[in-house]
Every structure is written in C-alpha cells, then in structure tokens.
Amino acid sequence: MALAVHTLLAYNSDMEVSLAPDVEAKLNRIASQAGKGPDQIVRELVVNYLDHDEWFRQEVGKGLASLDQGKSVSHEEVRRQMERILGS
Numbered sequence: 001m002a003l004a005v006h007t008l009l010a011y012n013s014d015m016e017v018s019l020a021p022d023v024e025a026k027l028n029r030i031a032s033q034a035g036k037g038p039d040q041i042v043r044e045l046v047v048n049y050l051d052h053d054e055w056f057r058q059e060v061g062k063g064l065a066s067l068d069q070g071k072s073v074s075h076e077e078v079r080r081q082m083e084r085i086l087g088s
Contacts, residue, residue, distance in 0.1 A: 017042065 019027065024038075031038040066072070073081075 027038050027041060031041045034041065
C-alpha cells in the first residue's frame, strides 16, 4: 500500500510511503483502536520522531561541548551515582 501523508506545510503537498503488508495491517489496527485515520497516526509518529531526533542531537551537542571544555565524569563516578540512584 502507498499511504498518502498530507504535510502540515503552507502548501498542501502529499507524500506517498510504501508499507509492507504486515506493517500496513498493524498501522490500520492501531489507527482503528485509537479512533484515528492511518494518515493521522503516521503524521503524529513523524512529528514525534523528528522532535525527538532534534532534541537528541542538541543534547549530544551539549555533551560534546562539555567534553571540549574538559568537563567529564569517570566511569567509576557514573557507577557510584547509578548505585546511589538504584539503591544497590
């Protein structure tokens, strides 16, 4: 199946995404259970993925900047902190 995904841009263009039959069936089942159309589920998933990817890249950039500034935590210190958090 080719799923038409309507983008939320100022212009109203469509994008087709080809899905394997088992993935399409799963998408249709999830959409039905959620009371939404498959295209709405796909739009939500894409937006969530892109938001998470952007956040993740920013956080990695912050971590690399900290390393460039000589700020780091040893493996042993991370282990101690995790033990404290987990109560081990």
